[in-house]
Structures are given as structure tokens and as C-alpha cells.
Amino acid sequence: MAKSPTFAKNIFQRLTMRRSKKQSTSDNFEINNTEIPLKPCTVLKIRDYIQTDMLKEAYLNLLSMRLKLQKEWEAVGEGAPPTDLVNKQTDASMLLGTLRNKMSVIVRNSSALPSCNKELLVYVTHIILEEEKRQGEPGAMQGWREAWRDAIRDGVQDTLKKVHLDSHEENASWLAVHLGLLGKAVVEDLERVKTELLSSYPEDFNVFETYVSCHREAVGEHLKILLEKVTELKDYYALLDFIVHRYPSDLRDKQRTLIMEEDLLNKIKTLYYHRQMDDFKSALENIIIIEKEVWTMKKTPYRTDDGFLTSETYMDICKLIASYAGNLEKIDENLGKSVVRFCLEELNPFHTRFEEEFSQHTSSLLTSDLLDCCLWVQYHISYINSFNSLKENMQCYKENCSAQVEQLEKQVDELIQRLSQTLINHFKTDVKPYIDGMMTKKWLKTDEDFREIASRIENYRGLCKSMRAPSAQVFVNGVHYYVAREYVSQLMKKKYSCKKNKNEDAAAKMREQWNELKKLFEDMGSSLNWLYPLGDYLSDIIGMKNEKKIKELLIPLVSNYPDISKKQLSAVLYFRDNSFSLEKHNVINQFTVLKRDGLNTNHDHSFFTDIE
Known part of the structure; x- marks a missing residue:
């Protein structure tokens, strides 16, 4: 040839x-x-x-x-x-x-x-x-x-295709392991291109760039196939982490052009978001299931090192959201914000469902023995503390999710208020029969009913030390106000009127009991200091021997408690002595003048207005 x-x-x-x-x-x-x-x-x-x-x-x-x-x-x-x-x-x-x-x-x-x-x-x-x-x-x-x-x-x-791939059944970390091997294979392949193939081609073939482009396409198609097998959140995250961080971080210089198709990346983000939604909902449901077991088994709430009752509920929720935000922070800021927003929004229906389940599964404790009743109170205190802590921990998301955090704060505050009010209502129900026994002939002779009241306040005093501020302050003030109002309101019901010198005995007993209540509520941390003088004012009026001097006692009473009415003062005077006298009539007239002239008052707290 x-x-x-x-x-x-x-x-x-x-x-x-x-x-x-x-x-x-x-x-x-x-x-x-x-x-x-x-x-x-x-x-x-x-x-x-x-x-x-x-x-x-x-x-x-x-x-x-x-x-x-x-x-x-x-x-x-x-x-x-x-x-x-x-x-x-x-x-x-x-x-x-x-x-x-x-x-x-x-x-x-x-x-x-x-x-x-x-x-x-x-x-x-x-x-x-x-x-x-x-x-x-x-x-x-x-x-x-x-x-x-x-x-x-x-x-x-x-x-x-030669990169090893375990099945999900063989290895729970199948995808993370495979993606690690895949990234290594890509890097090694491109290194071989740089070191051994470039010299075989003219420069205008753009060999390395062509290999980079082909790797991008091939890896993208490979990830689409893998995506069809993914069902768990950790595997969606592994794909995102591989695309955004692990894949390009293994490359150098021009190899960084190995960026996946935007549509594929967005599809994975969307799938991740929806799976994250489902997982968070399931996690919240599991929290309720776990708490049901606590109530059913009558387990004692967890107590912190500083003595406060709490529940791991808020810690579990905070850890979940923090892990979501932390994982996504470096992958996609907007995706991370979207996930956190969803979690914050999902907490609102969770709180409603939690409250319903809690009320339903713990109401029977109130019909049992004293220990169960105390446990019922402890549960309420632990959740009041827990949800307060949850609200505080969610503040870190306020900059990026202000509307959701503000809505959560409102919902949590309302929930805490309901839990606290439930405790106060229970206390009211518990002491009401004994308060109704005040200012009667029996009361004047025995301390039996008052001792029952003081005993229950003592019990709550110990429990309140397990409640964190500011809820503890609100609760203590609520109990203090209720006891003071109900105690005084017994004078207005005209159940008893002192005869002869019994008014002096009644005044002494009232002063003694009021001072004991004062010490109890001071120890509990009540901030309603303006209530404390009232017992002395009323005791002075009831115990005063000379009716003429009662008029002098009206000035501090009306000055500090301007909402007291003529009818209410008349009831106090009736308790002192129900007999009609000119001096009593003059006391009422003096009271009317003081109210009419608008005596300078030290404060405008409402008290007598709340007494029927």
C-alpha cells in the first residue's frame, strides 16, 4: 500500500x-x-x-x-x-x-x-x-x-456507577456513606484528568472544563436516581449537604464550577421542607404521648438543681428547633428561616391540643387522695415553668421570625394564664367552705375554719417556691387578693352582730388573723402591700369602744380605700353592733361628707368594688 x-x-x-x-x-x-x-x-x-x-x-x-x-x-x-x-x-x-x-x-x-x-x-x-x-x-x-x-x-x-452503594436495609447511613465515596470518586477522576490526560489534547479542546461539565451532568442525574429512594429527613439533608458543601469543598480552582442544576437543588429543598414539617408534627405528637404516660403513671415532675419544677417538654421542643436551624444555617439561610417559621406556627395548635389532653388525663387526680391533688398542682406548676422557658428560648428567632415569635408569645401567655387561673380556682374551691365560716358566732369561739385556710395557704406557699418568676408573682398576688377580699366580704354579709363587749374580742381576733395572713403572704412574696393596712383599719373600727371616735378612723380608711361604699361601711358597723344609735348615724354622715369632698387618696386600687 x-x-x-x-x-x-x-x-x-x-x-x-x-x-x-x-x-x-x-x-x-x-x-x-x-x-x-x-x-x-x-x-x-x-x-x-x-x-x-x-x-x-x-x-x-x-x-x-x-x-x-x-x-x-x-x-x-x-x-x-x-x-x-x-x-x-x-x-x-x-x-x-x-x-x-x-x-x-x-x-x-x-x-x-x-x-x-x-x-x-x-x-x-x-x-x-x-x-x-x-x-x-x-x-x-x-x-x-x-x-x-x-x-x-x-x-x-x-x-x-462503580461507587459502592448499600441498601437502606444493609446500612442506615447508606446515603451518607455513598455520597462520601461519590465525592471522593469525582475528585480522583478529575485529578487523573489533570495529571494524565491533559497532555494528550490540544488546549482548545478545553478538556478539563469538558470533564467538569460532564461530571456535573452525571452527578446530577445520579442524584435524581438516588432521590427516588430517599424517604427519611436525614437522607434529604445528606443530599443538600453534599450538593452545597461536601461536593464543591472537595474540589479546587476551576472544579468549583461543579454546581448542581438549580431545579434539582430546589426540588430537594422542597422535599426536605415538607418532610421536616411531617417530622416536627410527629415529634410534637410523641411529646404528648410521652406526657400522657407521665400522667397515667403519676410520675413526679422533674426538679431542677435550683429547686424549680419543670418538664422536659420545652427542652425537647427547643432542641428540635435549634437542631433544624443549626443544620440548615450553612446550607440555605432562607430554607432555615422557613423551617423555623413553620415550627413556631405549629406550636400554637400543639399548645391547644396539649392543654386539652392534659386537662382530660389529670382531672381524676382531684377526686383522689391528698397526694394526688398535690401532684395535680405540681404538674400545673411544672408546665407553667416549662412554657415560660419555651417562650424565653424562642426569643433568639425574633429577628428573622418576628411575627411568628410574637404570636407564640401571645399564645403561651394565654396558656400560662389559664394554667395559673386553674390553680387559683382550685384553691378557691378548696378554701371557700372555710372562708364562709368567718365572721360568725362559731368563728368568734373557735379558730378551726381559719386554721384550715392557713394550712392550705401554707401548702401553696411551699409549692409556689417551685414556680419561676414572673408567673409565681402573678399567682401569689392572685391568691392573696382572693383571700383578703373573701375574708373582708364576710363582714358585708351581716351574718353576725357583736353584743355587749364581743366587738372587742372580734376585733382582736380579726387583727390576729389578718396579721397571720400578712406574714404568710409576705413570705410567699406578694407585692400587694397596699392590702396590709386594711385589716388594722377595720379592726380599729370594730373594736372602738367610743362610737364618737370612729369618725376619726374613717379618714385613713377612705383615703387608702376610696371605693368603699356607704352600704359596706354600714355592714361593718352592723357587725360591730346592730343597734341603732345617733353616733352611728353621725359616722355615716361623716363618711358621706368625706366621699363627697373627694378626700385626697394615696392610691386608687380597686378592692371594695369587687365585693358584692
Whole structure:
């Protein structure tokens, strides 16, 4: 077979040498028709060259065959081509396609076996460049550069398919492990491209950039397949973390262009968000289930080192939301904010459901023994403390989720108020029978009812020390106000009137009991100091021997408690002595004058207005 002796030097040998960056690719690859073999070898021989990786020989003979066919077609002119010529053209096209397929296989395998295919890659490159220059000639085939890129993409896909992948049943961390191996495989593959393949290609092939692009596509398609297998939140997070952090962080320089498609990333974020929603709802439901077990088993609430009753409920919720926010903080700030907003919003129906379940499952404790009643109170205090702590811990999200935090604060405050009011109502129900026994003939003779009241206040005094501020202050003030109001209101019911000197005994007893109540509520931390003088004022009026001097006692009473009415003062005087006297009439008149003249008052607290 005749061929130009300078072909290998001018075409292949010259191009295997490292070319200067300043050289033009087009200057390196010119071929003259005189350098092509004068007579091509047989079709079978060319096919054999292709199959045995003798690309140079195969391509030279294909060029010769194409030139020969071109002359034969020109000779035919406008006439119908003979069958033999058509068959020859078919053979040439078939051989050219076979050569390109072979080149694709070489390129496809090049990243896995770069050193073995290095020389063949040089031939592949030369053939592609030569074919691109011959576009438009008879017998030329389109898409050589595209076929080369497709081969690279297929090779990359082959590499990724070899990365080990456990099933979910084999390994709970199947995806995290696989993604770690996947990132390592990508990095190693691109490192091989940089160190072993770049020298086989001309610079204008943009080999490394092409491999980077193909890896991006292949990894994206691979992640789409993996996404179909993902059901758990941790695996959605593993995908996001891989795409945003682990994948690009393993790369350097231009490799950082390996960024996933925005649509894929957004799809994973959306799936993550909805799964996070479901998981948080399930977590809240589990919290209620766990608390039901606490109530059913009558477990004692947890007590902190500083002595406050609390529940792990708020800690579990805070840890959950903090973990969500922390995990997403470096992946996607907006996604993190969306998840936190949802969690804060979801807490509102949770509180309603929790309160319903709590009330339903603990009401029976009140119909049992004293220990169960105390446990019922402890549960309320523990949840008051717990939800207060929850509200405080949610303040850290106020900057980014102000509306949700404000709504949560409102809901929690209302819940705490209801829990506190439930405690106060229970206390009221507990002491009401004994308060109703005040200011009677029996009361004057015995302390039995008052001791019951004081005993229950003592019990609550100990429990209130387990309640955190500010709820403790509100609760103590509520109890203090109720006891003071109900105690005084017994005077207004005209159940008893003192005879002879009994008013002095009644005044002494009232003063003694009021002072004992004062000490109890001072110890509990009540801030209603303005209530304390009232007992002394009323005791002074009731115990005063000389009715004329009662008028002098009206000034501090009306000054400090301006809402006392004429009817109420009359009831106090009735308790002192129900007999009519001119002096009592004068006391009422003096009271009327003081009220009419608008005596300067020290404060405007409402008290007597609340007494029926």
C-alpha cells in the first residue's frame, strides 16, 4: 500500500510532541492529498485495523477510500450511480461510523485507564480535528466533537456507577456513606484528568472544563436516581449537604464550577421542607404521648438543681428547633428561616391540643387522695415553668421570625394564664367552705375554719417556691387578693352582730388573723402591700369602744380605700353592733361628707368594688 513517507511525521508524530501554547491548532494539522495512501486497503483490513486499535492505519486508508470514491462519483456525473459505487459508499460510511465508535470507547475508558490510552487519545484528537476541517467534503460525517463529549460523559457515568452503594436495609447511613465515596470518586477522576490526560489534547479542546461539565451532568442525574429512594429527613439533608458543601469543598480552582442544576437543588429543598414539617408534627405528637404516660403513671415532675419544677417538654421542643436551624444555617439561610417559621406556627395548635389532653388525663387526680391533688398542682406548676422557658428560648428567632415569635408569645401567655387561673380556682374551691365560716358566732369561739385556710395557704406557699418568676408573682398576688377580699366580704354579709363587749374580742381576733395572713403572704412574696393596712383599719373600727371616735378612723380608711361604699361601711358597723344609735348615724354622715369632698387618696386600687 503506497503512502507518503512523511505522513507520520507531519500528522501524528509531530502532534504527539508538547505543543507551544502560542501555536495555532489549525497550523498543526494540515494534510495534503498527496500524503494520503494512493490505494486503500480492503474493507475487512480497515475494520481489523479499527478493532485492534490501529487508528492511524485505519484513518489513513479511510481517507484514501473517500478520495477514491469522490473521483468515482465525479465520473458518474448526473447519471444514476452503479450499485457497486453505492455499496462502496455504504462501506465507507459504515467504516467511518465504526471508527468513531471505537474512538468513543477509547475516550470513554480513558479516565479509568489513562496511561494505557494516552497514545490512542492523541490519534483520536488528530482524527477529530482533521474531520472537522473536512466538513462539507463528500462522505464526511457530522458531530465528531459531540461524539467525543458524549463518550466522556458515558465514561464519567461508568465511574459513578462503580461507587459502592448499600441498601437502606444493609446500612442506615447508606446515603451518607455513598455520597462520601461519590465525592471522593469525582475528585480522583478529575485529578487523573489533570495529571494524565491533559497532555494528550490540544488546549482548545478545553478538556478539563469538558470533564467538569460532564461530571456535573452525571452527578446530577445520579442524584435524581438516588432521590427516588430517599424517604427519611436525614437522607434529604445528606443530599443538600453534599450538593452545597461536601461536593464543591472537595474540589479546587476551576472544579468549583461543579454546581448542581438549580431545579434539582430546589426540588430537594422542597422535599426536605415538607418532610421536616411531617417530622416536627410527629415529634410534637410523641411529646404528648410521652406526657400522657407521665400522667397515667403519676410520675413526679422533674426538679431542677435550683429547686424549680419543670418538664422536659420545652427542652425537647427547643432542641428540635435549634437542631433544624443549626443544620440548615450553612446550607440555605432562607430554607432555615422557613423551617423555623413553620415550627413556631405549629406550636400554637400543639399548645391547644396539649392543654386539652392534659386537662382530660389529670382531672381524676382531684377526686383522689391528698397526694394526688398535690401532684395535680405540681404538674400545673411544672408546665407553667416549662412554657415560660419555651417562650424565653424562642426569643433568639425574633429577628428573622418576628411575627411568628410574637404570636407564640401571645399564645403561651394565654396558656400560662389559664394554667395559673386553674390553680387559683382550685384553691378557691378548696378554701371557700372555710372562708364562709368567718365572721360568725362559731368563728368568734373557735379558730378551726381559719386554721384550715392557713394550712392550705401554707401548702401553696411551699409549692409556689417551685414556680419561676414572673408567673409565681402573678399567682401569689392572685391568691392573696382572693383571700383578703373573701375574708373582708364576710363582714358585708351581716351574718353576725357583736353584743355587749364581743366587738372587742372580734376585733382582736380579726387583727390576729389578718396579721397571720400578712406574714404568710409576705413570705410567699406578694407585692400587694397596699392590702396590709386594711385589716388594722377595720379592726380599729370594730373594736372602738367610743362610737364618737370612729369618725376619726374613717379618714385613713377612705383615703387608702376610696371605693368603699356607704352600704359596706354600714355592714361593718352592723357587725360591730346592730343597734341603732345617733353616733352611728353621725359616722355615716361623716363618711358621706368625706366621699363627697373627694378626700385626697394615696392610691386608687380597686378592692371594695369587687365585693358584692
